[in-house]
Amino acid sequence: MKDLEDWRREIDRVDGEIAKLFEERMHIVEGIARYKQANGMQVLDSAREDAVISKNLGRIEDQGLKEYYRQFLVEMMNISKEYQKAILNIGEDVAYQGVRGAFSYIAMKRLFKDSPGKPYATFEEVFSAVSSGEARYGVVPVENSYTGEIGEVFDLLKRYDCRIVKTYNLKIDQNLIGVKGSRIEDIREVYSHPQGFLQSEKFLKGRGWKQVDYGNTAASAKYISEVGDVNKGAIGSVETARLYDLEVLAENINTTDNNYTKFIVISREELRPGSVFSLLITTEHRMGELARIIKSIERYGYNMLNIKSRPIKDIPWEYYFYIELEGDVVKAGDLLRELEENSKYLKVVGSYSR
Ligand SMILES: C=C(O[C@@H]1C=C(C(=O)O)C=C[C@H]1O)C(=O)O
Secondary structure, three states, X not given: OOOHHHHHHHHHHHHHHHHHHHHHHHHHHHHHHHHHHHOOXXXXXXXXXXXXXXXXXXXXXXXXXXXXXHHHHHHHHHHHHHHHHHHOOOOOOEEEEOOOOOHHHHHHHHHOOOOOOEEEOOHHHHHHHHHXXXXXXXXXXXXXXXXXXXXXXXXXXXHOOOEEEEEEEEEOOOEEEEOOOOOHHHOOEEEEOHHHHHHOHHHHOOOOOEEEEOOOHHXXXXXXXXXXXXXXXXXXXXXXXXXXXXXXXXXXXXXOOOOEEEEEEEEOOOOOOOOEEEEEEEOXXXXXXXXXXXXXXXXXXXXXXXXXXXXXXXXXXXXXXXXXXXXXXXXXXXXXXXXXXXXXXXEEEEEEOO
Protein backbone atom coordinates (compact mmCIF):
# COMPACT_ATOMS: atom_id res chain seq x y z
CA MET A 1 0.00 0.00 0.00
CA LYS A 2 1.19 3.52 -0.83
CA ASP A 3 2.03 5.61 2.18
CA LEU A 4 1.00 9.24 2.65
CA GLU A 5 4.26 10.51 1.24
CA ASP A 6 3.66 8.63 -2.02
CA TRP A 7 0.17 10.10 -2.38
CA ARG A 8 1.55 13.55 -1.69
CA ARG A 9 4.26 13.18 -4.29
CA GLU A 10 1.51 12.49 -6.80
CA ILE A 11 -0.46 15.53 -5.62
CA ASP A 12 2.71 17.63 -6.03
CA ARG A 13 3.11 16.41 -9.61
CA VAL A 14 -0.51 17.28 -10.49
CA ASP A 15 -0.22 20.64 -8.68
CA GLY A 16 2.88 21.37 -10.73
CA GLU A 17 0.89 20.92 -13.90
CA ILE A 18 -2.04 22.95 -12.58
CA ALA A 19 0.35 25.79 -11.61
CA LYS A 20 1.71 25.95 -15.15
CA LEU A 21 -1.79 25.85 -16.63
CA PHE A 22 -2.99 28.44 -14.12
CA GLU A 23 -0.25 30.84 -15.17
CA GLU A 24 -0.98 30.22 -18.81
CA ARG A 25 -4.72 30.81 -18.29
CA MET A 26 -4.15 34.02 -16.32
CA HIS A 27 -1.84 35.39 -19.02
CA ILE A 28 -4.60 34.81 -21.57
CA VAL A 29 -7.05 36.47 -19.17
CA GLU A 30 -4.76 39.51 -19.07
CA GLY A 31 -4.98 39.78 -22.85
CA ILE A 32 -8.77 39.56 -22.63
CA ALA A 33 -8.86 42.30 -19.94
CA ARG A 34 -6.89 44.67 -22.17
CA TYR A 35 -9.05 43.84 -25.17
CA LYS A 36 -12.18 44.57 -23.13
CA GLN A 37 -10.78 47.86 -21.91
CA ALA A 38 -9.84 48.95 -25.43
CA ASN A 39 -13.33 48.06 -26.66
CA GLY A 40 -15.31 49.53 -23.75
CA MET A 41 -16.56 46.12 -22.60
CA GLN A 42 -17.27 45.11 -19.03
CA VAL A 43 -15.29 42.38 -17.28
CA LEU A 44 -18.22 40.09 -16.49
CA ASP A 45 -19.68 38.06 -19.35
CA SER A 46 -22.30 35.75 -17.81
CA ALA A 47 -23.20 34.03 -21.08
CA ARG A 48 -19.56 33.10 -21.65
CA GLU A 49 -19.28 31.83 -18.07
CA ASP A 50 -22.32 29.58 -18.56
CA ALA A 51 -20.77 28.24 -21.76
CA VAL A 52 -17.41 27.62 -20.02
CA ILE A 53 -19.17 25.69 -17.25
CA SER A 54 -21.32 23.50 -19.49
CA LYS A 55 -18.51 22.74 -21.94
CA ASN A 56 -16.14 21.75 -19.16
CA LEU A 57 -18.66 19.73 -17.16
CA GLY A 58 -19.06 17.63 -20.28
CA ARG A 59 -15.38 16.71 -20.01
CA ILE A 60 -15.75 15.24 -16.53
CA GLU A 61 -16.29 11.50 -16.65
CA ASP A 62 -16.70 10.78 -12.95
CA GLN A 63 -20.33 11.85 -12.24
CA GLY A 64 -19.62 12.23 -8.53
CA LEU A 65 -17.11 14.96 -9.29
CA LYS A 66 -19.27 17.14 -11.54
CA GLU A 67 -20.68 19.38 -8.81
CA TYR A 68 -17.20 19.84 -7.30
CA TYR A 69 -15.78 20.72 -10.65
CA ARG A 70 -18.58 23.22 -11.23
CA GLN A 71 -17.61 24.95 -7.98
CA PHE A 72 -13.98 24.86 -9.07
CA LEU A 73 -14.81 26.55 -12.37
CA VAL A 74 -16.95 29.24 -10.69
CA GLU A 75 -14.13 30.04 -8.27
CA MET A 76 -11.54 30.02 -11.04
CA MET A 77 -13.59 32.53 -13.04
CA ASN A 78 -14.07 34.71 -9.95
CA ILE A 79 -10.30 34.81 -9.55
CA SER A 80 -9.98 35.60 -13.24
CA LYS A 81 -12.39 38.55 -12.90
CA GLU A 82 -10.60 39.82 -9.80
CA TYR A 83 -7.32 39.76 -11.71
CA GLN A 84 -8.87 41.62 -14.65
CA LYS A 85 -10.23 44.31 -12.33
CA ALA A 86 -6.84 44.66 -10.67
CA ILE A 87 -5.12 45.03 -14.07
CA LEU A 88 -7.68 47.61 -15.19
CA ASN A 89 -7.58 49.45 -11.88
CA ILE A 90 -11.25 48.89 -11.20
CA GLY A 91 -11.76 48.83 -7.48
CA GLU A 92 -14.24 49.55 -4.78
CA ASP A 93 -13.10 53.09 -5.01
CA VAL A 94 -16.10 54.77 -6.55
CA ALA A 95 -17.84 56.84 -3.89
CA TYR A 96 -21.54 57.65 -4.16
CA GLN A 97 -24.04 59.33 -1.91
CA GLY A 98 -26.91 57.25 -0.65
CA VAL A 99 -27.52 53.55 -0.28
CA ARG A 100 -27.36 50.48 -2.51
CA GLY A 101 -30.32 50.49 -4.89
CA ALA A 102 -30.95 54.25 -4.71
CA PHE A 103 -30.80 56.36 -7.88
CA SER A 104 -27.21 57.49 -7.18
CA TYR A 105 -26.23 53.84 -6.89
CA ILE A 106 -27.94 53.06 -10.19
CA ALA A 107 -26.12 55.94 -11.91
CA MET A 108 -22.83 54.74 -10.37
CA LYS A 109 -23.42 51.18 -11.68
CA ARG A 110 -24.24 52.42 -15.17
CA LEU A 111 -20.99 54.38 -15.21
CA PHE A 112 -18.77 51.81 -13.44
CA LYS A 113 -20.27 48.42 -14.29
CA ASP A 114 -17.65 46.41 -12.45
CA SER A 115 -17.44 48.43 -9.27
CA PRO A 116 -19.53 47.64 -6.20
CA GLY A 117 -19.07 51.30 -5.18
CA LYS A 118 -18.69 52.74 -1.71
CA PRO A 119 -21.70 54.42 -0.13
CA TYR A 120 -21.41 57.66 1.85
CA ALA A 121 -24.13 59.42 3.81
CA THR A 122 -23.63 62.95 2.48
CA PHE A 123 -22.44 64.75 -0.67
CA GLU A 124 -19.65 66.33 1.35
CA GLU A 125 -18.35 62.91 2.43
CA VAL A 126 -18.13 61.90 -1.25
CA PHE A 127 -16.10 65.02 -2.06
CA SER A 128 -13.91 64.49 0.96
CA ALA A 129 -13.27 60.82 0.03
CA VAL A 130 -12.26 61.81 -3.51
CA SER A 131 -10.08 64.75 -2.56
CA SER A 132 -8.26 62.75 0.12
CA GLY A 133 -7.62 59.90 -2.33
CA GLU A 134 -9.75 57.45 -0.34
CA ALA A 135 -11.86 57.04 -3.49
CA ARG A 136 -10.69 57.52 -7.05
CA TYR A 137 -14.06 58.71 -8.37
CA GLY A 138 -17.25 60.09 -6.89
CA VAL A 139 -20.76 60.10 -8.36
CA VAL A 140 -23.22 62.80 -7.25
CA PRO A 141 -26.39 64.34 -8.73
CA VAL A 142 -26.28 68.01 -9.76
CA GLU A 143 -29.64 68.68 -11.29
CA ASN A 144 -33.09 67.17 -11.73
CA SER A 145 -35.14 68.18 -14.74
CA TYR A 146 -38.26 68.46 -12.53
CA THR A 147 -36.99 69.84 -9.21
CA GLY A 148 -33.94 71.82 -10.39
CA GLU A 149 -30.32 72.08 -9.35
CA ILE A 150 -28.68 70.67 -6.23
CA GLY A 151 -26.89 73.81 -5.09
CA GLU A 152 -24.79 72.15 -2.42
CA VAL A 153 -22.84 70.19 -5.02
CA PHE A 154 -21.71 73.41 -6.77
CA ASP A 155 -20.54 74.81 -3.42
CA LEU A 156 -18.57 71.62 -2.82
CA LEU A 157 -16.91 71.91 -6.25
CA LYS A 158 -15.68 75.29 -5.10
CA ARG A 159 -14.35 74.07 -1.77
CA TYR A 160 -12.77 70.74 -2.65
CA ASP A 161 -9.89 69.83 -4.94
CA CYS A 162 -12.04 67.79 -7.35
CA ARG A 163 -12.96 68.14 -11.00
CA ILE A 164 -15.84 66.91 -13.14
CA VAL A 165 -14.55 64.27 -15.56
CA LYS A 166 -17.85 62.97 -16.89
CA THR A 167 -21.59 63.65 -16.76
CA TYR A 168 -24.48 61.21 -17.05
CA ASN A 169 -28.23 61.70 -17.50
CA LEU A 170 -30.28 59.11 -15.70
CA LYS A 171 -33.92 58.75 -16.66
CA ILE A 172 -35.94 58.49 -13.48
CA ASP A 173 -38.69 55.92 -13.87
CA GLN A 174 -40.88 55.06 -10.92
CA ASN A 175 -42.60 51.69 -10.62
CA LEU A 176 -44.93 50.04 -8.18
CA ILE A 177 -43.08 47.09 -6.73
CA GLY A 178 -44.20 44.33 -4.42
CA VAL A 179 -43.08 41.04 -2.95
CA LYS A 180 -43.15 37.93 -5.14
CA GLY A 181 -46.72 36.72 -5.64
CA SER A 182 -48.45 39.98 -4.76
CA ARG A 183 -50.85 41.72 -7.16
CA ILE A 184 -51.94 45.36 -7.44
CA GLU A 185 -55.30 44.38 -5.85
CA ASP A 186 -53.46 43.22 -2.71
CA ILE A 187 -51.73 46.54 -2.03
CA ARG A 188 -52.92 48.58 0.97
CA GLU A 189 -49.79 50.53 1.93
CA VAL A 190 -46.98 51.99 -0.16
CA TYR A 191 -43.50 52.93 1.02
CA SER A 192 -41.23 55.47 -0.67
CA HIS A 193 -39.35 58.76 -0.60
CA PRO A 194 -41.61 61.86 -0.77
CA GLN A 195 -40.25 62.45 -4.31
CA GLY A 196 -41.38 58.95 -5.29
CA PHE A 197 -44.96 59.76 -4.18
CA LEU A 198 -44.86 63.19 -5.80
CA GLN A 199 -43.64 61.82 -9.12
CA SER A 200 -46.33 59.10 -9.12
CA GLU A 201 -49.17 61.37 -7.96
CA LYS A 202 -51.50 60.64 -10.85
CA PHE A 203 -51.15 56.87 -10.56
CA LEU A 204 -51.73 56.90 -6.78
CA LYS A 205 -54.74 59.23 -6.86
CA GLY A 206 -58.01 57.68 -5.71
CA ARG A 207 -56.55 54.30 -4.74
CA GLY A 208 -56.89 54.94 -1.02
CA TRP A 209 -53.50 53.44 -0.22
CA LYS A 210 -51.69 54.59 2.89
CA GLN A 211 -48.47 56.38 1.87
CA VAL A 212 -45.55 55.86 4.23
CA ASP A 213 -42.48 58.11 3.86
CA TYR A 214 -39.60 55.70 4.39
CA GLY A 215 -36.51 57.86 3.80
CA ASN A 216 -35.50 56.65 0.35
CA THR A 217 -36.74 54.35 -2.38
CA ALA A 218 -34.05 51.71 -1.80
CA ALA A 219 -34.71 51.51 1.94
CA SER A 220 -38.44 51.17 1.18
CA ALA A 221 -37.83 48.27 -1.21
CA LYS A 222 -35.51 46.61 1.29
CA TYR A 223 -38.11 46.98 4.04
CA ILE A 224 -40.98 45.41 2.09
CA SER A 225 -38.72 42.56 0.97
CA GLU A 226 -37.85 41.88 4.60
CA VAL A 227 -41.43 41.86 5.91
CA GLY A 228 -42.66 39.87 2.89
CA ASP A 229 -46.25 41.18 3.16
CA VAL A 230 -48.31 41.11 -0.08
CA ASN A 231 -50.28 44.13 1.16
CA LYS A 232 -47.17 46.32 1.24
CA GLY A 233 -45.76 47.89 -1.90
CA ALA A 234 -42.93 50.29 -2.64
CA ILE A 235 -42.20 52.87 -5.32
CA GLY A 236 -38.83 52.78 -6.99
CA SER A 237 -36.81 51.75 -9.99
CA VAL A 238 -36.77 48.41 -11.78
CA GLU A 239 -33.12 47.94 -10.75
CA THR A 240 -34.03 48.44 -7.09
CA ALA A 241 -36.79 45.82 -7.42
CA ARG A 242 -34.32 43.39 -8.96
CA LEU A 243 -31.73 44.04 -6.28
CA TYR A 244 -34.18 43.11 -3.51
CA ASP A 245 -35.79 40.24 -5.40
CA LEU A 246 -39.13 42.02 -5.74
CA GLU A 247 -41.65 42.13 -8.56
CA VAL A 248 -42.70 45.11 -10.64
CA LEU A 249 -46.51 45.31 -10.31
CA ALA A 250 -46.97 48.44 -12.43
CA GLU A 251 -44.33 49.94 -14.71
CA ASN A 252 -43.58 53.62 -15.36
CA ILE A 253 -46.09 55.07 -12.95
CA ASN A 254 -44.40 58.47 -12.97
CA THR A 255 -46.73 61.30 -13.88
CA THR A 256 -44.28 62.89 -16.31
CA ASP A 257 -42.26 60.80 -18.68
CA ASN A 258 -39.52 63.39 -18.86
CA ASN A 259 -37.83 63.12 -15.52
CA TYR A 260 -34.05 63.04 -15.69
CA THR A 261 -31.34 63.53 -13.11
CA LYS A 262 -27.94 64.68 -14.23
CA PHE A 263 -25.01 63.14 -12.38
CA ILE A 264 -21.37 64.18 -12.39
CA VAL A 265 -18.32 62.01 -11.89
CA ILE A 266 -15.69 63.82 -9.86
CA SER A 267 -12.02 62.95 -9.57
CA ARG A 268 -8.69 64.43 -8.50
CA GLU A 269 -7.19 63.59 -11.90
CA GLU A 270 -5.63 66.28 -14.07
CA LEU A 271 -7.98 67.90 -16.58
CA ARG A 272 -8.29 65.86 -19.75
CA PRO A 273 -9.20 67.16 -23.19
CA GLY A 274 -12.96 67.20 -23.73
CA SER A 275 -15.78 68.85 -25.65
CA VAL A 276 -17.25 70.78 -22.69
CA PHE A 277 -15.58 72.52 -19.75
CA SER A 278 -16.91 74.31 -16.71
CA LEU A 279 -15.73 77.18 -14.57
CA LEU A 280 -16.51 78.82 -11.27
CA ILE A 281 -15.96 82.54 -11.35
CA THR A 282 -16.51 85.54 -9.10
CA THR A 283 -16.22 89.15 -10.19
CA GLU A 284 -15.99 92.50 -8.43
CA HIS A 285 -19.41 93.63 -7.25
CA ARG A 286 -19.59 96.42 -9.82
CA MET A 287 -21.75 97.28 -12.79
CA GLY A 288 -20.76 95.54 -16.01
CA GLU A 289 -18.30 93.03 -14.50
CA LEU A 290 -20.27 89.94 -15.48
CA ALA A 291 -21.02 91.45 -18.89
CA ARG A 292 -17.26 91.76 -19.45
CA ILE A 293 -16.78 88.05 -18.73
CA ILE A 294 -19.60 87.08 -21.07
CA LYS A 295 -18.21 89.34 -23.80
CA SER A 296 -14.81 87.64 -23.58
CA ILE A 297 -16.50 84.28 -23.96
CA GLU A 298 -18.35 85.55 -27.02
CA ARG A 299 -15.20 87.11 -28.54
CA TYR A 300 -13.29 83.83 -28.28
CA GLY A 301 -16.25 82.07 -29.90
CA TYR A 302 -17.37 79.72 -27.13
CA ASN A 303 -20.98 78.63 -26.89
CA MET A 304 -22.26 79.02 -23.33
CA LEU A 305 -24.35 75.98 -22.41
CA ASN A 306 -25.24 76.96 -18.89
CA ILE A 307 -24.80 79.72 -16.33
CA LYS A 308 -25.95 79.57 -12.73
CA SER A 309 -25.41 81.84 -9.81
CA ARG A 310 -24.91 80.73 -6.24
CA PRO A 311 -24.55 82.85 -3.10
CA ILE A 312 -21.06 83.23 -1.66
CA LYS A 313 -21.88 82.00 1.80
CA ASP A 314 -19.69 84.31 3.88
CA ILE A 315 -20.44 87.50 1.90
CA PRO A 316 -24.22 88.14 1.95
CA TRP A 317 -25.75 89.13 -1.39
CA GLU A 318 -22.64 88.39 -3.41
CA TYR A 319 -22.60 85.52 -5.87
CA TYR A 320 -20.32 83.21 -7.75
CA PHE A 321 -21.16 81.87 -11.19
CA TYR A 322 -20.97 78.39 -12.60
CA ILE A 323 -20.44 78.53 -16.35
CA GLU A 324 -20.40 75.64 -18.82
CA LEU A 325 -18.77 76.20 -22.21
CA GLU A 326 -18.67 74.11 -25.33
CA GLY A 327 -15.08 73.46 -26.41
CA ASP A 328 -11.82 71.82 -25.42
CA VAL A 329 -10.27 73.25 -22.27
CA VAL A 330 -6.80 72.37 -23.50
CA LYS A 331 -7.17 74.87 -26.34
CA ALA A 332 -8.81 77.56 -24.19
CA GLY A 333 -5.64 79.00 -22.63
CA ASP A 334 -6.08 82.51 -24.05
CA LEU A 335 -9.70 82.79 -22.95
CA LEU A 336 -8.88 81.51 -19.47
CA ARG A 337 -6.02 84.04 -19.09
CA GLU A 338 -8.35 86.88 -20.06
CA LEU A 339 -11.08 85.69 -17.69
CA GLU A 340 -8.56 85.41 -14.89
CA GLU A 341 -7.44 89.00 -15.42
CA ASN A 342 -11.03 90.23 -15.24
CA SER A 343 -12.24 88.19 -12.28
CA LYS A 344 -11.61 87.96 -8.56
CA TYR A 345 -11.53 84.18 -8.57
CA LEU A 346 -11.50 81.59 -11.32
CA LYS A 347 -11.42 77.82 -11.06
CA VAL A 348 -11.78 75.34 -13.90
CA VAL A 349 -13.90 72.61 -12.33
CA GLY A 350 -14.41 70.19 -15.18
CA SER A 351 -13.58 68.94 -18.65
CA TYR A 352 -15.64 66.17 -20.18
CA SER A 353 -17.39 65.05 -23.32
CA ARG A 354 -21.04 65.21 -24.18
C1 LIG B 1 -11.96 35.88 -19.34
C2 LIG B 1 -13.15 36.47 -19.53
O1 LIG B 1 -13.75 37.28 -18.54
C3 LIG B 1 -14.57 36.75 -17.51
C4 LIG B 1 -13.96 35.55 -16.97
C5 LIG B 1 -14.16 34.36 -17.60
C6 LIG B 1 -13.14 33.26 -17.46
O2 LIG B 1 -12.25 33.39 -16.63
O3 LIG B 1 -13.23 32.28 -18.20
C7 LIG B 1 -15.28 34.23 -18.44
C8 LIG B 1 -16.15 35.25 -18.66
C9 LIG B 1 -15.98 36.57 -18.05
O4 LIG B 1 -16.93 36.76 -17.03
C10 LIG B 1 -13.91 36.35 -20.80
O5 LIG B 1 -14.78 37.18 -21.06
O6 LIG B 1 -13.62 35.42 -21.57
